[in-house]
Amino acid sequence: MTIDEALKAVEQVLLVRTLNPIERFIFQQSWLGRNYHEMAQECSYGTTYLKEVGSQLWQDLTKGVGEKVTKKNLHLVLRQYKRHLAESNIISHPQLNNPPLFTAENLSVQAVELPGVLFDYPSGPVLLNSPLYIERPPIEAQAFAEITQPGCALRIRAPRKMGKSSLLVRLLAHAAEQNYETVYVDFREADESIFESLGRLLRWFCLNVSRQLDLNPLLTTYWDENMGIKVSCKVYFSNYLLEQIYSPIVLVLNELNRLYDYPAIADDFLSMLRLWHEQTKQESTWRKLRLVLAQSTEVYGGAVLRHSPFNVGLSLTLPPFTLEQVQTLALRYQLSWAEGETGKQRLLPLQQLLGGHPYFVNLALYHLHQSALTLEELLATATDPEGIYGQDLRETLTIIQSDPALSEAIQQLVHKEGFMHLDAKSTYHLESLGIVQLKGTLAKLSCELYRLYFRKHLTETDLFTSQLVLAN
Secondary structure: OOOHHHHHHHHHOOOOOOHHHHHHHHHHHOOOOOOOHHHHOOOOOHHHHHHHHHHHHHHHHHHOOOOOOOOOOHHHHHHHHHHHHHHOOOOOOOOOOOOOOOOHHHOOOOOOOOOOOOOOOOOOOOOOOOOOOOOOOOOHHHHHHHOOOOOOOOEOOOOOOOHHHHHHHHHHHHHOOOOEEEEEEEEEHHOOOHHHHHHHHHHHHHHHHHHHHOOOOHHHHHHHOOOHHHHHHEEEEEEHHHHHOOOEEEEEOOOOEEEEEEEEHHHHHHHHHHHHHHHHOOOHHHHEEEEEEEEOOOOOOOOHHOOOOOOOOOOEEEEOHHHHHHHHHHHOOHHHHHHHHHHHHHHHHHHHHOOOHHHHHHHHHHHOOOOOOOOOHHHOOOOOOOOOOOOHHHHHHHHHOHHHHHHHHHHHHHOOOOOEEOOOOHHHHHHHHHOOEEEEOEEEEOOOOHHHHHHHHHHHHHHHHOOOOOOH
């Protein structure tokens, strides 16, 4: 049962009403296995409010189904209800077969009138049913196909705000449509104390996965530190988790790069994942596990590179938007002046300034849709402190000024048009921030916006200070 089918059944049969935006958001995120804390990070509402709305929604669904509905049993109950509808011929009711509002055909050719649609301020992943998600072929098709392969290891790399989380939302939804179990672990959620030792990290990891699979954590039963904590973790997965689940499990590990600040732990954890992947070639139980490893940048520690799983499986890197994709997005924002070849040429200066950076492009088109300023005004004020990019640029500048090596690297980059060599640590740090594009080990600024802003605001004093610190 797909999420769209579930929503139709809920709105048109069970509740006979349209869910409001926050109810729909909670339903979709719950379907993807997210908890309320994770939901709160993706929207402007607090955890307490989301729980209150969610609790009322589950009560309403319980009345409609005649059976208790919770976040945890949502999939099971609605699948059973779907079978009941099919047997009663209710599922074939014409109301449940309405064509979707947002399709590739009606969104990519011309500006579409979407009465009553309010576009949210660009922040966090693009919601699953949003018309504002822009596919970057063949990335999505390759990712969807890969997770159907037993024992796969899919690696997704993209700097921050390049659309990695939005792709993961769709990947999890696609997995759910295949009736796979899904688990999403984001290492940004781990407390700092979790990284004090490998043992604490692995126990946190196992508990997280267990609860998302609705299984009671049985660490005391399977954990034997005399055997070693990595072996204990492997036994816990193979002899308990994978044995209890009969369908494939798509395990998404997001922001793995947070581990790189703890090289010894990262080396052990990543080498463990590599061994698990190798187990899929030998044991059928492990073939149920499909790993999706997402990160903001490559590793730059030698030990991690030797033992990590990042040279196995399919690797995908999210590229910036092309001019055609920027035009498609502009039309979805209902900017009719962006139609045709003339519209594409009007968008060209914006593309050249932003380099197709998905978040920056979305932010620009959102403000243009709101008629807050014209395209010409936006281009003229893009690097101003009061401009629409002012806060993002100031935050990035603060990070750079706090690291003398980064300051020196940026000073070199702003005065060179093409690719150049930088030290490895600075290169990968700048890439994770989305400031540079890489070609092999060479780097260049990812967009003209950064060049103009850093040239104006990264002063000679910063360069002198950085050189002095590096010299000492």
